Amino acid sequence: ARRIATSAKSSLPMYHSTKLPLESPKSILIVNKMRTQPVILAIDAFLEHVHTTYPGVRVFHEDRVDIPHGAEVWKPGPHAEKIDLVVTLGGDGTILHASSLFSTGAVPPVLSFSMGTLGFLLPFHIDDFAKALESVFEGKATILNRMRLACTFYNKDLAKKGSDGDDWQVMNEIALHRGSSPHLNTIDIFVDGQHLTEAVSDGLIVSTPTGSTAYSLSAGGPIVHPSLSALVLTPICPRSLSFRPLVFPASSVITLRIGDRSRSPAGVSMDGRTSHVLKPGEYVNVQASPYPVPCINRSSIIEPGDEGEHHEGAGPGKDDDWVRDINNLLQYNATFRSKALLRHSRT
Amino acid sequence: ARRIATSAKSSLPMYHSTKLPLESPKSILIVNKMRTQPVILAIDAFLEHVHTTYPGVRVFHEDRVDIPHGAEVWKPGPHAEKIDLVVTLGGDGTILHASSLFSTGAVPPVLSFSMGTLGFLLPFHIDDFAKALESVFEGKATILNRMRLACTFYNKDLAKKGSDGDDWQVMNEIALHRGSSPHLNTIDIFVDGQHLTEAVSDGLIVSTPTGSTAYSLSAGGPIVHPSLSALVLTPICPRSLSFRPLVFPASSVITLRIGDRSRSPAGVSMDGRTSHVLKPGEYVNVQASPYPVPCINRSSIIEPGDEGEHHEGAGPGKDDDWVRDINNLLQYNATFRSKALLRHSRT
Amino acid sequence: ARRIATSAKSSLPMYHSTKLPLESPKSILIVNKMRTQPVILAIDAFLEHVHTTYPGVRVFHEDRVDIPHGAEVWKPGPHAEKIDLVVTLGGDGTILHASSLFSTGAVPPVLSFSMGTLGFLLPFHIDDFAKALESVFEGKATILNRMRLACTFYNKDLAKKGSDGDDWQVMNEIALHRGSSPHLNTIDIFVDGQHLTEAVSDGLIVSTPTGSTAYSLSAGGPIVHPSLSALVLTPICPRSLSFRPLVFPASSVITLRIGDRSRSPAGVSMDGRTSHVLKPGEYVNVQASPYPVPCINRSSIIEPGDEGEHHEGAGPGKDDDWVRDINNLLQYNATFRSKALLRHSRT
Amino acid sequence: ARRIATSAKSSLPMYHSTKLPLESPKSILIVNKMRTQPVILAIDAFLEHVHTTYPGVRVFHEDRVDIPHGAEVWKPGPHAEKIDLVVTLGGDGTILHASSLFSTGAVPPVLSFSMGTLGFLLPFHIDDFAKALESVFEGKATILNRMRLACTFYNKDLAKKGSDGDDWQVMNEIALHRGSSPHLNTIDIFVDGQHLTEAVSDGLIVSTPTGSTAYSLSAGGPIVHPSLSALVLTPICPRSLSFRPLVFPASSVITLRIGDRSRSPAGVSMDGRTSHVLKPGEYVNVQASPYPVPCINRSSIIEPGDEGEHHEGAGPGKDDDWVRDINNLLQYNATFRSKALLRHSRT
């Protein structure tokens, strides 16, 4: 990883890594989606390690038939056991799922392990769990607070939709889409109550900076650094030559209202999970949530210089995980090859 | 202008309009670029009005041969007369020029008048100057602090370029471009000292949110609301399929360094003014300036409901000028016509 | 409409308007989708006019309950009555529907009338039907042969899908889309049997030049002049930074095959009509159809200079309808307003 | 290289490879730009090989001080020696240069060798020159006729610019650009004499399909298969949200005229060489040239199955070089990595 000595600020610590204000965690929630053999083995090793190394720490798991032996049942909701640390094992979708478990209040710090597969939200490899846990228990971990969006749905008569009236919290995005309807839908967009435009399109995405590398990116949106607080509005196949992605401050309220004469309703997906269908006249309000997801950084366990040159693209510890990820995972700005890489016409 | 009643925040005052913390201004600087007949007449009327209505207020003008009668000479620099209010007459370029006059410190509040031509940075029509001034003097004006970027240039040997070593302040953007060189240039991009990527392209733009509707937009960048603090990096004709605009938090330092083997140097334009040429090994650091431009909002003089329905696209006073501008000026999301607008085949 | 005198070819007649090799039509098929009051009245007037002015000419209509009085029933298929001229009344969708009625062989010349609403495929206003018919019967009409695509569907075992084994003919595009499935699909793209790439996306569009201003445009595709014979491949929200629209010669065969491990099947829409669902391993071959749609040009009835200056955007008769359409309908390259169009801050 | 068995056409020979109608060449022109050590050695070996293996064949070289020993001087122009085969050694730019040597008439077949570096127009590696020559002399070579554009420049008074009045032939593109002027230029675009639109931008590109992977691609244009005959118009940083690349049939004449009130002139680059400057009122006509560049295909020397699996991305002989190139060189549709490619957090 190449660095340049910049003036002034460059010598400061990473601004978007806040120190985790963490006493030693007393309770850990393990989150996994699939329960493949590697996941089972990893969870077993993890439980064994916690019970041995940090006696007294309680380990919880969602209430499922396949709950691992040695973990206590945890149920979300107002009376849920307090969790001090969430540990996820799986892909990006596993963190999205963990986020969805804390939809009414603060999210505990999240320590995310990949099972070998790279992911945008996965700072740690499962093989490093002991070292990662240690840095958390020793109070050395730093976090990136990933902004979430709060979505509230309304009926035509302006009443909240749904029995509970609770907001939905999303970490990537809320997407409205015509789905399998053959026709385009018409959605009125308001910003802080002011009419912005009427979109005739396949749909619309309101994304967090975290989600800017997910669906919004595929739809043509910009890449927004996750330490920024902002809302990204990206159209999906708009019937207009002049629609562009928009970036709003985190203080904005974006309202998406299905047009009264829309030829299609709009299916709603939040972080990839399908939920509501919005009919003409119905709408959703989207705004920054007061409850971000505190994600423990990879640099928490890496010392500068730790990594050898053989680690493709991986930078020294103080570096920004995000720079590594857009290069390694998205293959950002892959330049055209003009080096003598291949002998292509030999016979 | 249509509005929707959104929950919660929508009833709050406009978050991005701060009240101008202004005692009655004692000194006004008039800025104009061209001195066309309408501008001459407008300045005369303005001077007359100020001297009559606000006696004791001093009116300044840049030191030029065509300085208007009744205005005192003003020279920028450390010993410049203190200015309490800047008044610009002209197009967007006139505000960019006013910004450049205050390149080493705080900028006084700026009240901008168009001479009839629409502009993105022009909230007021010249015919309304009396009313606009009144609202400023009565302390009713609100401002939008438009972020600027501070640019510092370095030689190959890391020494600051230029005798004075001062930063350059830009309101729209800094653009590096191959200009009339036939060959692409190679620029290494660093973020907070960490190498992000090597760009092979016609050039690169680092823009403010204000500048996101200027050159960056033409190069394919997103539209960023000016009340957000962020840096937008947009490539110009990159030789890569996978370059995308990036949005960084205002705390970032972006370094653009001409590659040692770059086939072209890069000409630098700041807010449209050509300045340096950067040769291989030379670089520029770009970061948020501590000195934004406090722009007086159009809503300062408009009461809700003031404007009649005959004002195309213009919204009620409390509305966001920006929404009006991207609709009216940029013709944002102009939908395909499918109404019976034209009789096109009649003979 | 402004013209410039170009050298050489510019004085030639419009290259993409071939003269209609038409003897006086003996049979006309009227096609309409909706049967609104204006359509009913227009069809009545049309029938009346034909029977009076061109006695002996038979007028047909699709076999529907709402068949107009005075029209004979027409059924598509191998034993269909021969049609010399198709007349459509409605929007662009009505021509797409007319095209679908001739899916196994040549399409008769198509004369398309708008009911007042503008459309991309609609050269004539219904009020001009007498004049338009006259130019057809006098052999003065010129046509644009709009290329179609032939689509053939195959099972995993390479057998043709569907009982009849017939090709589907499309005038705009074939679109594969994940529809309401939450997951992206994986589609292998082959060109002339050679593997081009694997697309992970919401879907893919293969479009004609005619269709380049329809769905493909919304997905980011280029605008292709309809007198060119070419296939346009445009991805829909691909999970890649480096996917770009591709334009192939009309001699190409494009194969889209759902990947064996695709997480979603793909719904197929042809010219907006939903038909098949393709499961992993199934595929579709797309190639230029031998049966284009001969569309009668607007210039058939307009003499140069006919149109007054008051007709916004409309050009003289010899001009290309397409230039008019992308300007008037798509508002192509609408420039930012910088003229004194609005008085926006008056009170 | 994976192949799929498509129906019908897929079993036909490659449609866009025509057989070279070539008697044994009697004269060869060697073209190189730089004269680096590897080029010198390669030319020596080539000359030696030709003189030994094909005695009687004359070998020419451009008239330069560094003309290789054993080659005769060749000067372009009406009295130039007839050339039966052009051999280029170097990068893509070398072929562009070879094309420029034949600017007034037919171009002989071109056999292009890379010196190890990959290029889009470079089918052969220099080490294979004996085998490639053999296939040409044995009449087994196939060619792809790469379309060129003929550009004619006119003064304000419609007279041809330049003493000779000759057309310029380009293989990639003609680009108009503001260059180092700070201001945007205004260019009126006409198609077959009809006004299409007024572009306010950094510039405009009219490209061949061959050039669609060069500058036009960087400016956002589509990728067009080189066996298609078409003109691609791509704007460079247009001040409009609604400008899109356009693809025209090869029969079109595109006129680019600098607007009378354009704030900048436009510098002209053809295939990367800077030539004219066009001032307000001056214009250029661009149309398909009657003289394409017949490029000898890589598949001329490769038998299907020849290449082992170890050749990254290289396909069997009958395959389309272009598919290989957009994958290998442009890294087209590089998918996001989600495989366990890297162990990134190990310590």
Ligand SMILES: NC(=O)C1=CN([C@@H]2O[C@H](COP(=O)(O)OP(=O)(O)OC[C@H]3O[C@@H](n4cnc5c(N)ncnc54)[C@H](O)[C@@H]3O)[C@@H](O)[C@H]2O)C=CC1
């Ligand atoms: N056309 C597209 O690009 C679509 C994208 N999605 C995205 O999928 C997400 C759901 O993810 P899964 O449950 O894992 O579904 P999934 O298993 O279908 O995976 C979607 C892909 O997106 C990646 N991903 C997720 N969040 C990301 C982020 N913030 N940055 C970069 N990559 C990210 C995942 O690693 C995975 O490769 C949604 O939130 C949405 O953003 C959903 C539908 C269509």
Ligand SMILES: NC(=O)C1=CN([C@@H]2O[C@H](COP(=O)(O)OP(=O)(O)OC[C@H]3O[C@@H](n4cnc5c(N)ncnc54)[C@H](O)[C@@H]3O)[C@@H](O)[C@H]2O)C=CC1
């Ligand atoms: N291809 C392009 O789009 C280019 C754009 N520019 C822009 O021109 C600016 C300089 O402006 P002038 O001195 O007036 O030069 P100019 O007189 O050449 O005008 C450039 C145009 O940009 C508009 N503009 C300026 N700032 C804007 C903003 N923040 N948002 C929306 N529109 C804006 C102006 O109203 C004017 O129409 C530069 O800062 C740069 O952003 C400069 C060169 C090329």
Ligand SMILES: NC(=O)C1=CN([C@@H]2O[C@H](COP(=O)(O)OP(=O)(O)OC[C@H]3O[C@@H](n4cnc5c(N)ncnc54)[C@H](O)[C@@H]3O)[C@@H](O)[C@H]2O)C=CC1
């Ligand atoms: N996101 C999008 O842009 C989508 C577009 N479509 C398009 O709709 C077409 C079907 O049209 P309808 O049956 O009328 O459905 P529709 O009534 O839903 O209309 C679609 C719109 O596309 C316009 N249109 C159709 N063909 C066109 C063409 N060749 N050039 C320019 N505009 C055109 C129509 O005038 C209409 O405004 C499909 O072939 C597909 O191209 C379908 C789904 C999504």
Ligand SMILES: NC(=O)C1=CN([C@@H]2O[C@H](COP(=O)(O)OP(=O)(O)OC[C@H]3O[C@@H](n4cnc5c(N)ncnc54)[C@H](O)[C@@H]3O)[C@@H](O)[C@H]2O)C=CC1
């Ligand atoms: N921003 C950009 O992308 C710019 C691109 N160019 C291109 O450079 C060309 C001149 O090439 P050189 O003399 O070699 O100059 P050069 O040495 O500056 O190389 C330009 C690059 O373009 C590549 N290239 C050339 N023709 C190509 C094609 N048809 N398809 C794919 N890649 C191609 C070359 O291999 C080289 O990597 C011009 O015709 C123009 O297309 C020129 C200026 C700016």
